[in-house]
Amino acid sequence: MNLEQGKKQFNGILEKIRAYRHSSSLMYWDASTGAPKKAVNNRAKIQGILAGEVFKLIVSDEMKECLEILEKERDRLDDITNAMVVKMRKEYNKFTKIPSEEFRQYAELLGKSHTVWEEAKNKSDFSIFEPVLEKIIGTLRKFVEYRGYTGHPYNTFLDDYEPGMTTERLDEFFAALKERIVPLLKRIQNSDKIIKTDFLDESYPTKIQEEFSHYILDKICFDKDAGMLKESEHPFTINFTRNDVRITTHYYENKLTSAIYSTIHEGGHALYEQNIGEDIAETILGRGTSMGIHESQSRMFENIFGRNMNFWKHFYPKLVEKFPEQLSNISLNEFYEAINKPENSLIRIESDELTYSLHIMVRYEIEKMLIEGKVAVKDLPELWNRKIEEYLGITPPNDKMGVLQDVHWSDGLFGYFPSYALGNAYASQFENTMSKTLDIDELLKAGQFNEILVWLRENIHKHGCLKKPNEILKDVTGEELNPTYFIEYLENKFEKLYNL
Amino acid sequence: MNLEQGKKQFNGILEKIRAYRHSSSLMYWDASTGAPKKAVNNRAKIQGILAGEVFKLIVSDEMKECLEILEKERDRLDDITNAMVVKMRKEYNKFTKIPSEEFRQYAELLGKSHTVWEEAKNKSDFSIFEPVLEKIIGTLRKFVEYRGYTGHPYNTFLDDYEPGMTTERLDEFFAALKERIVPLLKRIQNSDKIIKTDFLDESYPTKIQEEFSHYILDKICFDKDAGMLKESEHPFTINFTRNDVRITTHYYENKLTSAIYSTIHEGGHALYEQNIGEDIAETILGRGTSMGIHESQSRMFENIFGRNMNFWKHFYPKLVEKFPEQLSNISLNEFYEAINKPENSLIRIESDELTYSLHIMVRYEIEKMLIEGKVAVKDLPELWNRKIEEYLGITPPNDKMGVLQDVHWSDGLFGYFPSYALGNAYASQFENTMSKTLDIDELLKAGQFNEILVWLRENIHKHGCLKKPNEILKDVTGEELNPTYFIEYLENKFEKLYNL
Structure with a gap:
C-alpha cells in the first residue's frame, strides 16, 4: 500500500467511525429529549453494537497498517492528516490494550445506566444506582490496568479529557485555589452584608423563561440554523458537526x-462547536480540543x-x-x-462561581479514591456528605441533593x-488577554457579542483539535496554566461585592 | 463452519444490519421532526455510509456462507431462524443478481431523479422528467431480466412489497372493483343529495386539535411508553422495535x-408495530409482514x-x-x-375511500404496461389523463395534478x-371475520378498542414477518384475496349515504 492508498483507506475508516459515533450520539440526544420509555433496552443493544464496530475499526489491522504507513511519511502529510494520525494513534494505543468483548459489555452497560441513574435520582435512592455504578467502577479499574499509567492510575483518565494533565499538577492547582478561596469564603461568611435573593424564587412561568433563554441565545450569536435548544433533566451540549450543535x-x-x-x-459550549474551522468540520478534528478548553468557553459566558454587571x-x-410583576421593584444592583x-449550594450546577471549585474538589478526591479502590461504592453517600460538610459547611438531606446529583458517573x-x-x-487567562485588545465591558453593556465571538473564533474555536489545549493556552496568552488570574478575579469581585 | 457457528455469524450480521438501519431511521425521524437546517449535508453523507455498509453486509461472502450452511440444515432450525434465512436469501439474491456496476449507476440515477421530478412537478412539465423516467424504466426492465420472474415480469416488483402477489390476481381484483365501483361512483355523481362540508374548514386552533389527536390515540390503545406522536410536514410512521413506534x-x-x-x-400502522410478538421483537422479523397488510391496519382504523357512525x-x-363554537350547531349526522x-379529487393522497382504489388502478395499469414495454414514456401524460377521465369522470388540467403528482416513480x-x-x-376481509366474534358496532359506540386490539394482535400483529401476507389472510379469514367484502362495504355505505 502506498501513501495515497494509505490515506484513502485511513479516511474511509475514519468516516465509518464518524458515522457510527454520530448515530450513537443522536440516540443519546433522542433518549434525553423524549424517546419512549420502553425503547431503552433495544437502544442500549444498538449502541453497544455501534460502539463495538467503532472499537473494532480503531483497533483493526487496517488502522494499524494505515497509521504505520502515514507515520513513516509524516513530512509529506498536510497538517490535518497529520493531526488525525496523532489522534488516532492515541486511540489505537488506548484501546488495543482492552479486550474487545469487555469493551462491548461496558458499552452496553453504559447504554442502560443513564436511565437507572435517572430513576435513582428521581426516587432519591442511591441503592438503585449502586450496583450499576459498582460495575462501571469495576470495569474502569480493570481497564486502567490494561491501559497502564504513569504515576497515579487516575492520570490515565485525566489524560482522556485534558491531555497531559496529572494528579500531581491538579493537587497543586486545587491547593492554590483552596489556599485563597477558603479564606475569602470565610471572610464573606463573617461579613454583615445581607444580600436578598428571595425574589429569584418567586413564580416565573416556564414558558416565559423559555422565551428569555432563546432571546439570550440569539444575542450571543448562537446560530439556530445550525443547532437547537430543548429541555432535558440535566442540561448538556451535543455536537455532530459545526452545522448541528444542540x-x-x-x-x-x-x-x-x-x-x-x-x-x-451550554450556549458557550455551543459557540465553540459552531465556530470550528470549515476545513476540519466534517472530520474527527472538527470538535473542541479538550474538556478544559471547552469548559473555559462555557464558563466565560456563564460567569x-x-x-x-455590564x-x-x-x-x-x-x-x-x-417578568414585570416579579422584578419591577428590584433594582439592577439588587439583581x-x-x-x-x-x-x-448543595447542587454543583446551581452553585456560585466562588464555591464551584470546592464542589469539583469533592468529586476529584472521591474519583481518585474510587479508582485506587480506597472506598467502596456503597459508602459513597456517606463519604460524599462528609466531604461536602467539610468544605461547604452544609449536609445534603438526601442522595438526590448529594451523590446522585450529577449524570457523569x-x-x-x-x-x-x-x-x-x-x-x-x-477562562480567566483568556479573558485577561482578550481585554488587551477589546473593551469587553463596553461590548457587554451594548449587548454586542460579535467582536468577542470573532476573537474567540480566531484564537480558540476555529482550531478544533488541530491544537492541543496547552498549545492554545500558550499561543493565546503566552503562559501555561496559571490559576492566579482566576483567583484574583474572584478576590476583586467578591471583595467589592462584600466591601471587604 | 458448523451449524451453531453459522447461526452465530448470521445473527451477528443481522444485528449489524439492524443497527445501521435503526441509525438511519432515527436520522430520518430527527430530520422530519426538527433537526437544524444546516445539518442536511453531513446527515446525507452519514446515511450514505450506513446504507453502503448495509449493502456490503447483505451481499457479503459471509452472508452467502451463512445462508448456505443454514439452508442445508433447514429441518434443524427453529421457525424464527428459518424465516430469517428465507428473508435474507431473498435480499441476497435480489442484490447479487444485478451486476454491481449497473446497480451503482442506478443508485446514482435515483440520487438525481428526485430533484428532476420535483422540478418537473413544480413547472408542471412532464418533458423535464421524461428522459430520467425513461432511464429508470429501462434499468428496471433490465434488472427484472437479471432477477428473473414467474409469469409477468411485474410480479417480481410486486413481490418486493407484497410477497406472493401476482398480476393475474391483481387483474382480477381490479376488474372486480372497476365493475362495481365505477358505476357506483356514477350513481353518486348523478345524485341530487347535497352534503355540506364547509364547517370542517372553519378555524380550529391547532393546539386543541393536538389534544384531540392525543385523546384518540389514548382511546385506541396506542402505548405512549412505546411510542410518540409529533408533527411533521407529511405524516408517517417509523418503527424501531415494538417498544419504539413513532x-x-x-x-x-x-x-x-x-x-x-x-x-x-398512522395510529393503525403503529398499533400493528407495537403488537408484534415479543419473541421476534428485536430481530429483522419484528415488523409488519408487507405493505398491504400494514395498509390494512391503517385503513381499518382510518376508514x-x-x-x-358508531x-x-x-x-x-x-x-x-x-370545539363548541365551531360544532355545537352541527349534528352528528351532518358531521x-x-x-x-x-x-x-384528482390527487390520490386527498381522495376519499370510494375513489382511492381507482387512483391506484390507474397507476397499476400504467406500471404494468411500462414494465412490459407496451407504452412509451413520452405518452404517459395522455394515457394518464385518459384513464383518470374514464374511471373518475374528471380530467387533470395539467401534469402536476396528473401524472407528476406522486413521488414514487x-x-x-x-x-x-x-x-x-x-x-x-x-381490511374489509379481516373486519368481516372479526365481526363474527365481536360486536364491533357496540364496541365502537362505547369507545372500547381493547377487544378489537386483542383480536388484531392475536390474528395479525403478533406474527410480524413470521407469516406471509397470504398466509395470514387464509389463516384468519379462510379465504384468499377476495374483493367482494370491500365492494359490498362500499356499496352498503354509500347507497345508504346517498339514498340510492
Missing part, C-alpha cells in the same frame, strides 16, 4: 436563574460575562419586561448582588470533573 | 379532519372504524366539547355525512402502489 436547559418555575445560567453555559446593564431591562451571592465519565475547575482558570 | 401528523388550522385522519391512519357516536360529543362525502418504487388498494380489501 443544547438543553431545564426550566424550574421557582428558580429563575437556573435555566438562564444553564442556557448561557465572566453572564454574572458581570452584561446585565443590557439584559436586565429585557428580563424585567418579561446583580443576588446572582452573585455565594450560597454554599452513569456515563462512565471519570477524570472529567477536573476540567470544570480548569475551565475557570483558562 | 408517528406524526400535521395540523392545519382550517382543515379539521386532516390531522384527525392522519393520526388515526372502517374512523368513518363509522365510532363518532362515541367521539363526536368529545369533539364538540373541544358523519361530511367526513364521508366522495370528493372526486422518481424513487424507483414500482410495484408499491397496489399495496394501498390491497390494504382496503384486506
Whole structure:
C-alpha cells in the first residue's frame, strides 16, 4: 500500500467511525429529549453494537497498517492528516490494550445506566444506582490496568479529557485555589452584608423563561440554523458537526436563574462547536480540543460575562419586561448582588462561581479514591456528605441533593470533573488577554457579542483539535496554566461585592 | 463452519444490519421532526455510509456462507431462524443478481431523479422528467431480466412489497372493483343529495386539535411508553422495535379532519408495530409482514372504524366539547355525512375511500404496461389523463395534478402502489371475520378498542414477518384475496349515504 492508498483507506475508516459515533450520539440526544420509555433496552443493544464496530475499526489491522504507513511519511502529510494520525494513534494505543468483548459489555452497560441513574435520582435512592455504578467502577479499574499509567492510575483518565494533565499538577492547582478561596469564603461568611435573593424564587412561568433563554441565545450569536435548544433533566451540549450543535436547559418555575445560567453555559459550549474551522468540520478534528478548553468557553459566558454587571446593564431591562410583576421593584444592583451571592449550594450546577471549585474538589478526591479502590461504592453517600460538610459547611438531606446529583458517573465519565475547575482558570487567562485588545465591558453593556465571538473564533474555536489545549493556552496568552488570574478575579469581585 | 457457528455469524450480521438501519431511521425521524437546517449535508453523507455498509453486509461472502450452511440444515432450525434465512436469501439474491456496476449507476440515477421530478412537478412539465423516467424504466426492465420472474415480469416488483402477489390476481381484483365501483361512483355523481362540508374548514386552533389527536390515540390503545406522536410536514410512521413506534401528523388550522385522519391512519400502522410478538421483537422479523397488510391496519382504523357512525357516536360529543363554537350547531349526522362525502379529487393522497382504489388502478395499469414495454414514456401524460377521465369522470388540467403528482416513480418504487388498494380489501376481509366474534358496532359506540386490539394482535400483529401476507389472510379469514367484502362495504355505505 502506498501513501495515497494509505490515506484513502485511513479516511474511509475514519468516516465509518464518524458515522457510527454520530448515530450513537443522536440516540443519546433522542433518549434525553423524549424517546419512549420502553425503547431503552433495544437502544442500549444498538449502541453497544455501534460502539463495538467503532472499537473494532480503531483497533483493526487496517488502522494499524494505515497509521504505520502515514507515520513513516509524516513530512509529506498536510497538517490535518497529520493531526488525525496523532489522534488516532492515541486511540489505537488506548484501546488495543482492552479486550474487545469487555469493551462491548461496558458499552452496553453504559447504554442502560443513564436511565437507572435517572430513576435513582428521581426516587432519591442511591441503592438503585449502586450496583450499576459498582460495575462501571469495576470495569474502569480493570481497564486502567490494561491501559497502564504513569504515576497515579487516575492520570490515565485525566489524560482522556485534558491531555497531559496529572494528579500531581491538579493537587497543586486545587491547593492554590483552596489556599485563597477558603479564606475569602470565610471572610464573606463573617461579613454583615445581607444580600436578598428571595425574589429569584418567586413564580416565573416556564414558558416565559423559555422565551428569555432563546432571546439570550440569539444575542450571543448562537446560530439556530445550525443547532437547537430543548429541555432535558440535566442540561448538556451535543455536537455532530459545526452545522448541528444542540443544547438543553431545564426550566424550574421557582428558580429563575437556573435555566438562564444553564442556557448561557451550554450556549458557550455551543459557540465553540459552531465556530470550528470549515476545513476540519466534517472530520474527527472538527470538535473542541479538550474538556478544559471547552469548559473555559462555557464558563466565560456563564460567569465572566453572564454574572458581570455590564452584561446585565443590557439584559436586565429585557428580563424585567418579561417578568414585570416579579422584578419591577428590584433594582439592577439588587439583581446583580443576588446572582452573585455565594450560597454554599448543595447542587454543583446551581452553585456560585466562588464555591464551584470546592464542589469539583469533592468529586476529584472521591474519583481518585474510587479508582485506587480506597472506598467502596456503597459508602459513597456517606463519604460524599462528609466531604461536602467539610468544605461547604452544609449536609445534603438526601442522595438526590448529594451523590446522585450529577449524570457523569452513569456515563462512565471519570477524570472529567477536573476540567470544570480548569475551565475557570483558562477562562480567566483568556479573558485577561482578550481585554488587551477589546473593551469587553463596553461590548457587554451594548449587548454586542460579535467582536468577542470573532476573537474567540480566531484564537480558540476555529482550531478544533488541530491544537492541543496547552498549545492554545500558550499561543493565546503566552503562559501555561496559571490559576492566579482566576483567583484574583474572584478576590476583586467578591471583595467589592462584600466591601471587604 | 458448523451449524451453531453459522447461526452465530448470521445473527451477528443481522444485528449489524439492524443497527445501521435503526441509525438511519432515527436520522430520518430527527430530520422530519426538527433537526437544524444546516445539518442536511453531513446527515446525507452519514446515511450514505450506513446504507453502503448495509449493502456490503447483505451481499457479503459471509452472508452467502451463512445462508448456505443454514439452508442445508433447514429441518434443524427453529421457525424464527428459518424465516430469517428465507428473508435474507431473498435480499441476497435480489442484490447479487444485478451486476454491481449497473446497480451503482442506478443508485446514482435515483440520487438525481428526485430533484428532476420535483422540478418537473413544480413547472408542471412532464418533458423535464421524461428522459430520467425513461432511464429508470429501462434499468428496471433490465434488472427484472437479471432477477428473473414467474409469469409477468411485474410480479417480481410486486413481490418486493407484497410477497406472493401476482398480476393475474391483481387483474382480477381490479376488474372486480372497476365493475362495481365505477358505476357506483356514477350513481353518486348523478345524485341530487347535497352534503355540506364547509364547517370542517372553519378555524380550529391547532393546539386543541393536538389534544384531540392525543385523546384518540389514548382511546385506541396506542402505548405512549412505546411510542410518540409529533408533527411533521407529511405524516408517517417509523418503527424501531415494538417498544419504539413513532408517528406524526400535521395540523392545519382550517382543515379539521386532516390531522384527525392522519393520526388515526398512522395510529393503525403503529398499533400493528407495537403488537408484534415479543419473541421476534428485536430481530429483522419484528415488523409488519408487507405493505398491504400494514395498509390494512391503517385503513381499518382510518376508514372502517374512523368513518363509522358508531365510532363518532362515541367521539363526536368529545369533539364538540373541544370545539363548541365551531360544532355545537352541527349534528352528528351532518358531521358523519361530511367526513364521508366522495370528493372526486384528482390527487390520490386527498381522495376519499370510494375513489382511492381507482387512483391506484390507474397507476397499476400504467406500471404494468411500462414494465412490459407496451407504452412509451413520452405518452404517459395522455394515457394518464385518459384513464383518470374514464374511471373518475374528471380530467387533470395539467401534469402536476396528473401524472407528476406522486413521488414514487422518481424513487424507483414500482410495484408499491397496489399495496394501498390491497390494504382496503384486506381490511374489509379481516373486519368481516372479526365481526363474527365481536360486536364491533357496540364496541365502537362505547369507545372500547381493547377487544378489537386483542383480536388484531392475536390474528395479525403478533406474527410480524413470521407469516406471509397470504398466509395470514387464509389463516384468519379462510379465504384468499377476495374483493367482494370491500365492494359490498362500499356499496352498503354509500347507497345508504346517498339514498340510492
